Amino acid sequence: MDQQFKIHFPGKLVFGKGCIASLIEELIEVTPSTVLIITIEPLLSALENLISGLKENNISVLVDTGIKQEPSFDDFKSLMKKVSQGNPDVVVGIGGGSVLDIAKLVAAQLGSEQSLEEIVGIGLLKGRAKKLICLPATSGTGSEVSPNAILVDNKDNQKKGIISPFLVPDSVYVDPLLTMSVPPAITAATGLDALTHCLEAYTNKFSQPFIDMYAYEGMRLIAAHIVQAVQNGSDEEARTQVAMGSLLGGFCLGPVNTAGVHALSYPLGSMFHLAHGLSNAMLLPHVMEFNISASPKKYAEVAIALGCERAEDDLTTAKKGIEKIKSLISLCGIPARLRDLDIPKECITEMAEDAMKITRLLKNNPRPITLEDAITIYTAAY
Numbered sequence: 001m002d003q004q005f006k007i008h009f010p011g012k013l014v015f016g017k018g019c020i021a022s023l024i025e026e027l028i029e030v031t032p033s034t035v036l037i038i039t040i041e042p043l044l045s046a047l048e049n050l051i052s053g054l055k056e057n058n059i060s061v062l063v064d065t066g067i068k069q070e071p072s073f074d075d076f077k078s079l080m081k082k083v084s085q086g087n088p089d090v091v092v093g094i095g096g097g098s099v100l101d102i103a104k105l106v107a108a109q110l111g112s113e114q115s116l117e118e119i120v121g122i123g124l125l126k127g128r129a130k131k132l133i134c135l136p137a138t139s140g141t142g143s144e145v146s147p148n149a150i151l152v153d154n155k156d157n158q159k160k161g162i163i164s165p166f167l168v169p170d171s172v173y174v175d176p177l178l179t180m181s182v183p184p185a186i187t188a189a190t191g192l193d194a195l196t197h198c199l200e201a202y203t204n205k206f207s208q209p210f211i212d213m214y215a216y217e218g219m220r221l222i223a224a225h226i227v228q229a230v231q232n233g234s235d236e237e238a239r240t241q242v243a244m245g246s247l248l249g250g251f252c253l254g255p256v257n258t259a260g261v262h263a264l265s266y267p268l269g270s271m272f273h274l275a276h277g278l279s280n281a282m283l284l285p286h287v288m289e290f291n292i293s294a295s296p297k298k299y300a301e302v303a304i305a306l307g308c309e310r311a312e313d314d315l316t317t318a319k320k321g322i323e324k325i326k327s328l329i330s331l332c333g334i335p336a337r338l339r340d341l342d343i344p345k346e347c348i349t350e351m352a353e354d355a356m357k358i359t360r361l362l363k364n365n366p367r368p369i370t371l372e373d374a375i376t377i378y379t380a381a382y
Contacts (some may be wrong), residue, residue, distance in 0.1 A: 005208050005255040009034055010145055011136075012171040015247065017240065020135060020175045023092075024053040030131060032089035034060040038079075038103040039094040041065045045138055046093065046178065062086045070269060070276065071160075072152040072339050073116060076105060084110065090131040093169075096190070097141025097276070103151035104167045107132040108158020120153075121362065125164035137178040138188025139229075139243040140277050144172045148257075152270055158357065159266045164196045168254070176236065176243040184230045187242075188332035189277030189350050191226040194246035195219060195328075196280045198247070200259045201252030202305075203291065203298045203376040204364045211256045218248035219280075219305040223324070260365040261287045263358035264374060267351040272343055281334045282341075285325045286380045292318050294367035338382045348378045 014022060027035060035054055039047065044065070052059050066079060083106060091110070092102025108128040109116070120124040134144040143149070149162045179187070198218035201211055222245035228238040262305025264287065265279035292299050292315070300314035306328075311317040326336075335341055352374035356362070362369055369377075 003206055004308050005206070005211070006165075007210070007328055008147055008165040009256040010253075012092040012170045013145070013174070014172070015174045015244065016278065017177050018175060019173050020050065020178065022136070023133065023173055024050055026133070026171060027054060027059065027090060030090060032131075033044065034062060034086055034088040035092060035096060036062045036064070036083055036088035036092045036106070036183065037092045037302060038064050038065070038067065038099055038106065040096070040099060041138070042181065043094060045164070059087075062088060064169065067095070069098065069273070070150075071098050071102050072154050076102060076116060076151060076156045077260060080106065080109060086129065086221045087318050090133065092133045092139060093137070095137040096136070096138040097143045100136065100141065101141035101151070104132060104143070104169065105149050105151075105162065108164075108166055112337070119162050119164070122163045125162060125166050126269045132169045133171045133173070135173045135175060135178065136170050136243075136246070138182055138186060138190040139176075139179050139239070139246040140193040142194060142246055142253055144169065144174065145250040145255035148253055157270050158354070159270050163361065165254075174243055174247050176240040179243060180233065180236070181240050182233065183334065184233060187233060188230045188334055189281060190277050191222055191229060191242050191246070191277075191351060192281040192329065192334065193277030194242070194249040195222040195226065196261050197249035197252055197258060198222070198245070199284070199302055200261055200364070201249070201256040202302060203295055203366055204256050204259055205297070205366050206364055207254055208256060211252050214248040214251045215303050216301070216356065218245040218301065220307075221245035221248070222240055223306040223328060226328060230332045247327070256362055260291065260362065260369050263361040263365075263369070264355045265349075265379060266358055267354040268338075268343070270354070270373075271347065271351065272341075274341065274358070278334065281329055281332075282338060283337075283377070283381055285322050285329070286377050288322050289380070290320070290369070290373065290377055291365065291367045297353055298366070338378070343382070345382055348375055348382065351378055
């Protein structure tokens, strides 16, 4: 508790099945001339009522579905050229983390004199003139309530973060029904990503009791329901509980953030284009094994949140938590080893060197990670 922490909540949060229907009312009240919706093609049918309702109220609607994978600087700049001419009053992001990150940045950059390169880092964005509304269509990234946006820099192929309270949306609608059509593999990867957000915040070097409440409950909800959400995607209750867990994980990202798992996962995304959640899931148990000696009490509490019974001491209990994570990964159908995804073993040193550049996350890890440690962790995951 020696360090200050700040949390920036969205101005409005709506959670519940079917809550997307009430978004039309909010948008009409704002009386915008133009609304930009950034989304993905598979969601267009689910957005027909929203789009037609806005048009019936004489609101012009621009729709872009160009973001199809983890976005790059070039992707963002290309999109800005297209949407700047329409000068929308409101930006609505509806999709997974990549779509939401882009929507947040578009809203911040419309009418801004700052270049993208000038705002990369922590607290460099000076403001946002456009109203921003986010609706997650996956249960995983927590981007809808976080102050973070992550892009790949085309110049060096490194993932880079823009972190600013101005990226926290004005309004957030979490409608679990939007996640019902998400395929099992994506449900698994995004859900385990959300679980990692909670777990890394709870065991973080700079953890805080206020955030621990969100992190602990997020772990509990996701661990109890993720397997059912993956294996039976039509289960609305499982989808709803995982969506709530993901939301709670998102609240952890601003004031505390993630640590070693995320830092080591970045090279897997930038070098081999592995999905972010998949990268985290494959590394999570191995980073836990590395960290456990530095914080056995916290990791024992993680195990309890995951549904394990307390053992005779913290270390033994904590080890149960690692086995539980491995079990969840297996039941969700996530590959167990990097080699299962054809990651070349000879690239481990290069990946470790890249991971060492993610100092903004490595500094949060409960146990310091050196280059040699990173190589050891990747090797264990191989």
